[in-house]
Amino acid sequence: MNKNIIIGLACLVMFGCSENKVTEQMLIGSWSCVSNLKSAKWRNGAFEDYGEVKTEKGNINYLLEGGQLLWKTETDSHPFDLKTFYDKPKQLKIAHGGMRTVHKSIEYYSQNKFKMVNVFETIYPEDSLNNHREKIEFECLRRLNI
Numbered sequence: 001m002n003k004n005i006i007i008g009l010a011c012l013v014m015f016g017c018s019e020n021k022v023t024e025q026m027l028i029g030s031w032s033c034v035s036n037l038k039s040a041k042w043r044n045g046a047f048e049d050y051g052e053v054k055t056e057k058g059n060i061n062y063l064l065e066g067g068q069l070l071w072k073t074e075t076d077s078h079p080f081d082l083k084t085f086y087d088k089p090k091q092l093k094i095a096h097g098g099m100r101t102v103h104k105s106i107e108y109y110s111q112n113k114f115k116m117v118n119v120f121e122t123i124y125p126e127d128s129l130n131n132h133r134e135k136i137e138f139e140c141l142r143r144l145n146i
Contacts, residue, residue: 022106022114024069024082027062033140042131047121050135059143082106085116098124112142 034057038050061072062080071080084090085106092100103119116138123131
């Protein structure tokens with residue numbers, strides 16, 4: 001038998017090793033994040049490439065309170081549903097016949113680094129001048145010295 005297969009099986013049996021993905025347990029703690037916000041305009045029936053990037057830096061804390069994972073900044077706190085980042089894109093009907101599609105993804109780099117991406121597309125079939133797309137990317141590193 002291949003040596004790597006034996007090691008992998010031993011890992012699963014002895015330690016319950018898991019795949020490399022972002023979990024609630026991994027997120028708990030303090031993170032230093034860089035966010036990049038990009039917007040794209042609608043032109044000739046399609047979205048253009050993203051334009052200027054707005055970058056911000058900040059700290060985010062993830063904590064469990066009453067069994068709920070929270071995403072907390074210095075000024076705000078919100079429930080954080082990690083499973084939505086592994087779901088299919090979500091489509092919502094909005095006012096004036098519009099449709100908003102939300103694409104979410106989260107990528108594991110290590111126990112101390114991850115990337116989260118949110119893309120919001122809003123399309124109005126009868127009023128394409130208001131169609132828009134926004135992309136927000138967060139690259140986060142665990143804050144080890146707090």
